[in-house]
Amino acid sequence: MERIVFHIDFDYFYAQCEEVRNPELKTKPVCVCVFSDRGGDSGAIATANYTARKYGVKSGIPISFAKKRLEQRDDAVFLPVDFEYYSEMTEKAMKIMKGNADIFEYVGRDEAYLDVTKRVGEDFTKAKHLAQQIKNEIKTKIKLSCSIGISSNKLISKIASDYQKPDGLTVVEPNKVKEFLEALEIRVIPGIGKKTEEKFSEMNMETIKDLKKIDVFTLNKEFGRKNGTYMYNAIRGVDNEPVKEKEDSTQYSKMTTLKKDSKNYEFLLENLKELCKQVHDVIIKNNKMFKSIGIYFIQSDLTNKSKSRMLRNSTNNLEELERNSRQLLLEALENQTITIRRLGVKVADLSEIKGQSNITNYF
Ligand code: DGT
Ligand code: CA
Secondary structure, three states, rough: OOOOOEEEEOOOHHHHHHHHHHHHHHHHHHHEEEEEOOOOOOOOOOOEEEHHHOOOOOOOEEHHHHHHOOOOOOOOOOEEEEEHHHHHHHHHHHHHHOOOOOEEEEEOOOOEEEEEOOOOOHHHHHHHHHHHHHHHHHHHHHHHOEEEEEEEEHHHHHHHHHHOOOOOOEEEHHHHHHHHHOOOHHHHHOOOOHHHHHHHHHOOOOOOOHOOOOOOHHHHHHHHHHHHHHHHHOOOOOOOOOOOOOOOOOEEEEEEEEEEEEEEEHHHHHHHHHHHHHHHHHHHHEEEEEEEEEEEEEEEEOOEEEEEEEEEEEEEEEHHHHHHHHHHHHHOOOOOOOEEEEEEEEEEOOOEEEOOHHHHHHH
C-alpha cells in the first residue's frame, strides 16, 4: 500500500508568533534574540523573519552581527524570546494538525508528521486539498503560515516542506520522486552536514544526481555502514520509517471547571492542590522533570488569565509544585475583581530523568 505522509513546518516560527501579536512588525526586519546574562548585546539570534534574512540574519549568529547587518534598517526590531508564548502557539497549532491526521507525530515545537493515507483514500489529489484546508484552518484560527510537503514517506515530505518556503505546498507523487530529488543539492538530505557536503564538493559532486554515481560499497567504506546505507537509500527517496503516534510533550497541564464560579482563595486552593496532584502523576509516569510552573484561569466572562514562574532547578517534586502554584494563586488573586470559572495548572520546560540518581525525588 502506498502511504501518504505530510511534513508540516511553520515559517520563521518565533518571529512569526511575534508578528501575530503585533502585526505592525510585519513590514519590518524582526529578530528574536536569546540575550545571555552578560548584558548588552551578548547572545544569539534564535530566528528572524524573511525581511531580516534578506540582510543575512539567521539562527545562531551573534546579536551584534545581526545588528551590524541590519545597520541601514532603522526600523529593525530585536525582541527577547518568549518561550511561554511560543509554547501556547505550538499547542494550538498541534491541536489543529492532530485533528486532521490518522496518525500524528509531534517532532518539535513547530514541526510534525501526519499520516493521512486512510482519510484521503490513498489519493494524492485529495491529499493536496486536505493540506490546503489545514493551511487555511491554521491561518484563520491562529494567523500563522506554514509549509507542507506531501509524498509517500517522511524523508521526501521533509525535503518537500522546505522546498518552497514560506507558505509552501509541495507534492511529490511517487512517479516524480526521482526527478524531484536528482535536481536538488546534496545538503537537502537530512543528516548531511556542512562537512559531508564539502567532502563531496571536493569530488565535484553538487547535486543528488551526481551522488548517485557512487555505489553503496564506496559509501559504506567512506561513512560507515549505517550512514553509508542511509545515504544510499535517502538519495533514492527510500524511507520506510512509519509515522509514529507522538504528542506534544513540551508541557503537561490539567484543568478543571469549578463547582461554582469563585475568587475565594481557600476554595480555589483546594482545587489547585488536586490539579497539582494530577499533573504530578503525569510527570512521574513519563519520567520527567519540570522547570517552569504556571496556573491559569478562565474567568466568568470567558477571558483568560495566566501566571507562571521559572524555577532555579528542574524538579519533579510535588511539594515544590504545590508551593509555587499556591504563591502564583495568591499573586493572581491580589487584584482579582472577576470570579473564576475554570482553573488550570501547567508545568513546562520538561527534561528527561536520566539514570537512577533522581530516584529519591519520588518519595
Ligand atoms: P523556517 O522554518 O526556515 O521558516 O524558520 P524557523 O525559524 O521556523 O526555523 P526552524 O524551523 O529551523 O526552527 C524553529 C524554531 O526553533 C525557530 O523559530 C527558533 C528556534 N530555533 C531554531 N534554530 C535556533 C537556534 O540556533 N537557537 C535557538 N535558541 N533557537 C533556534
Ligand atoms: Ca520552521
